[in-house]
Amino acid sequence: MFVLPSTGLEARLARKPSGLPTADVIAIVETPLPRPAANEVLVRNIAFRLSPTIRMMISEGAENVEGVPFPALRVGEVLREEALGEVIAAPDGHALGRGDLVLHHYGWRDYAAVPVANCLKVSRDVTDINLHLSHGWTAYAALTRGLNISHGDTVFISSAAGAIGSMAGQIARLLGADKVIGSTSTRAKADRLIRELGYDAAVIRGAGAMAGQLAKAAPQGIDAVLDSAGGEALQAAVEVARERARIxxxxxxSGQLDAKGTGRRAPVELDSFKLLLKKLTIRGYSADDDPDARREWDSHLGRCSAAGQIRFPHEIVRGLRHAPEALAKASRGEFFGAVLVVP
Ligand SMILES: NC(=O)c1ccc[n+]([C@@H]2O[C@H](COP(=O)([O-])OP(=O)(O)OC[C@H]3O[C@@H](n4cnc5c(N)ncnc54)[C@H](OP(=O)(O)O)[C@@H]3O)[C@@H](O)[C@H]2O)c1
Incomplete structure (x- = not known):
């Protein structure tokens, strides 16, 4: 029988980093279990996703920015990130009950009191419940709603070994893309993209001009670009884009994980003549604007994963006490796929 402990661990911001975060900017603290209010459930976290982009909320000088979904954190506050948890106690008369699996945004702690309205109930009927923490739905939303990938497209995905990119290449292929090319930072990651995730080719940041590498990988040009990186990857995409390509x-x-600044600016120089002459479309996109894509993806998820059509590349870090070091490593690009912490 599960006995509820009286305390749990949580990760608090100990100081604001001036560059990329190091492990010592986070303190792991033991605290009494939170007491849920009348409209809250008590959740035991099973896992949470660790994203180096949290750096935008914890850096020295970071401020709330309109359009950025997470607020800047103050020293002493608990870090936040999407988490998968099990409901331990729920108020009467609400849709959630003990034992339900929920997604919410109170990661970086063992236990959380979460408003019922901020919980998304998810199914246990998947091959691996951690799949709920994949960015598959974000990639699916972007590829179907934002890019309208169609049969025969040549697709370029920047930061292809990241949490979104490692799902996006596989999904683009399922949606009918003819050729899928990714960008990453090392030869070893590039080889894994091709060997494990079905990418046709990968270009490497820092191994010579990316536009030249991309042109070689896609001599006929690119039709669609899913860009997580900006910077050189976006410049290369514009250079190699076909007429009427969608970006x-x-x-x-490139800015979020730039050691300088707060990670909230990512300036890039583009040749506007190329935009004009090739009649390119460049559009910013947030998957949160298409919640129906999440429902659609969730219904695909079980089928695709059961049929072995989709892999969920991820690395698991066990123990909240190891999360600060994992954040430092993630910020240095030392992982492949998503990073999940099992507290
Ligand atoms: N629009 C939306 O709906 C939505 C939703 C969620 C997240 N996002 C955003 O989507 C992007 C990707 O998210 P994610 O979770 O997939 O990212 P992620 O997994 O946290 O990506 C980390 C990777 O970024 C790469 N990287 C590090 N420094 C870089 C640099 N200077 N230039 C380019 N790449 C660098 C490294 O990969 P390599 O070693 O392979 O280069 C690193 O492993 C982020 O910008 C995130 O904020 C968007």
């Missing part, structure tokens, strides 16, 4: 900007990792 969807979903992230700005």
């Amino acid at each position: 969807l900007v979903i992230g700005a990792l």
